[in-house]
Amino acid sequence: MQNYDHKNDAKWQAAWDKAGIFGAEESSDPTSREASKDKREKFYCLIEFPFPSGSGLHVGHVRSYAAFDTVARKRRMEGYNVLYPIGWDAFGLPAENHAIKTGRNPRENTKDNTDNYRKQLKSLGLSFDWAREINTTDPEYYKWTQWMFLEFFDAGLAYKKKLAINWCVSCKIGLANEEVVNGACERCGGTVEKRDKDQWMIAITKYADRLIDDLEGLDYLEKIKKQQVDWIGRSEGASITFAVDGSDEKIEVFTTRPDTLFGATYMVLAPEHELVNKITSDTQRDVVAKYVKDSVKKTDIERGDAEKEKTGVATGAFAVNPATGDKIPVWVADYVLMGYGTGAIMAVPAHDARDYMFAREFDLEIVTVIEPDGDVSGVGVLLESHSGSYMFQERDGNTKKDPNMVTAFGGGIESGETAIDAAVREVREETGLNIDVSDLNVVIDLASRNTEGQKIRMFVARGFDAKNVIVSEGRGMAEMSLDEALTSDKVTEFTKEALSNLDSAYTGNGRLVNSDFLNGLDVESAKKKMIAWLEENKVGEGKVNYRLRDWVFSRQRYWGEPIPLVHCESCGWVPVPVDQLPVELPDVEKYEPTDSGESPLAAITDWVNTKCPKCDGDAKRETDTMPNWAGSSWYFMRYIDPHNSEAFADADKLKHWMPVDWYNGGMEHTTLHLLYSRFWNKFMYDRGHVPVSEPYAKRTSHGLILAEDGSKMSKSKGNVVNPDDIVEKFGADTLRVYEMFIGPFGEPAPWSDNGLMGVKRFLDKSARLSEMIVDAESELVTKSLHKMIKKVGEDIEAMRFNTAVSAMMIFVNDVTGEEGITKESFE
């Protein structure tokens, strides 16, 4: 019997190659298009081009490539002119680290690796348009990457800035924030410390709003859109200026909650903040200096951890809250990060969890300014004396309730009263303590039902003297520590529940209290009103803040595109003239960065020393190279016209092919590569070089292929499946169909040799249908065929490749159980 004979794979692949059947037509050229009468619609299908590593193609690559090969083939059958290209993203650290280890030029190594990848990919029979193969390290390619950098420079979006960068001690390289994972280098896992360095930056933040807003019309998976939005991290709020008491200095903060200004009871500067030195009082100078020194060693992640115990020291200085006129203490604490907002905050401990923990730790004032919405009929107040004990009252003996039990002070809300008013009144009536709204520090809105079924809101009041408490109405009273109260059988369950929940900030919605002209407003209206007030009084303004930082575009490394600028003493930074591009990477003897952290290019004096293109005076070349994200930010443009030597791509061709109709790639590239390339494209659009402002109409993602035991495949674990072995033993179709069958495309899937064999048997069975050709087939076979066609067509569009394969398996089984199949159906 005849099986799927994979020994024929190579024969067919060679024939396809020769006939060039997978080449996209150059139908963009209006004249030749007319001539060839190619009126087909275009379909640009893109997968993320690989970095050609020394270990060769991974079965994980095959998943995405095979899936979109399926899509590309389907579109061709549907009559589209399909562009499905491939190339190499070949700059970057792994190549360079290899060069450092072996002393071999990464150019040579890259060539070996790409040769191997090409051979591997071809053996898979993927329908790539090989005539358009590109390589980011080819001078003919990076000439245009450099040209585009000069466009950024010309537009004022590329600028140099001294920056405390993340410095990987072992790679000797500056890392972008996103390359630091859990405080360690993303690549080598090594220690990362801060170092000041002049860096080329690209002002991606200027595009932050458009990068969020323009996601609107795009067909991206929701989770992908969300990651883009979260990465950019747009926060709307206000900047507020606080005067430092007795000095001309001002502290500016960014807050998302200007509505809570009346509750700002202290301020915090990040340890790196420039004002720390200026305002710290003499008595605090030593402790502050020590604190600052210790905290800069910690990573941002450690420092920002909301759960972590808060540390800090007072500067001894005070600032003036512009709303209340109160003097509030200024602290230094490492939970405030220098890299976000202004590096200083107004702390509102009643309504911010971290500020609350800090205020409790250091006994700072907590002023409630938001009271929860919602309907409650009674209030309770937990009285915490400044010595830390709690005061309780006996229950009302007049009712049938057990008078031996003790509860919080409180009672019902009278008409016309807010809950907080009622709480103040009850405490005054029942304890003789003359408390004020602002003394009811923390609101915890349990709003749960007490034993009588009433909804009660619990408050806590702190900082009084226990001996001043007088219980009225002849009731008994108890004083207990928190631990005693929580275990005492005299304290009601409801009160215990409140006690065990009381130590937190109220971060929910509600109405403003204790806030003068904002009282009674909801949070959103109060924000607006406060911003107007700040602007009117010139102490602040509405402001949008972004988590996204500008793009650090310099690396002090060898294997990247040289930044095409020269520095002249009299003219400053001058672009290398376009007709002198590319600035090619010179040969070097050593690939390590110099000990001072300069790129190895800095050591080649005759390359560095040059003439100023403007004044012909002595000048020096920039020795930094570009980050590995540069070449991949525009490669989809180059595929459209890969051999053009006059432009990065012909304008008509771009117009024809852009945007990419469907782009698939890993979730790990959803934040950076996707954002950088969308930004790059938008910039090129603004400069009039590309016809669309969004490069990708549709973006999807695939899951990883894991080892049999569900762990990540890695060389060190020795659990890597080599696609070459599978192709050799079972054929390319077996590997590709298996990877489509392995599980839902968007999710990770463990490899299984059994599953692979199952697919091989299915392909053999399919091939054997050729021996069952009959003149007339049964109705069941015809019906099954059409059912399969419908399902497979729909499943491919929805990326349900696995169920498309099972639909085909069902069909083959159906035929096998019948007399046979007609030639037409079989084909």
Ligand code: ANZ
């Ligand atoms: C007062 C306030 C009151 C705040 C309140 C929050 C709640 P997002 O939303 O992430 O933008 N903040 C500002 N700069 C900071 C920094 N450098 N380090 C640490 N925290 C910083 O967060 C903005 C909020 O985070 C700001 O609003 C500020 O605290 C804090 F009930 O100001 B908020």
Ligand code: ZN
């Ligand atoms: Zn000059």
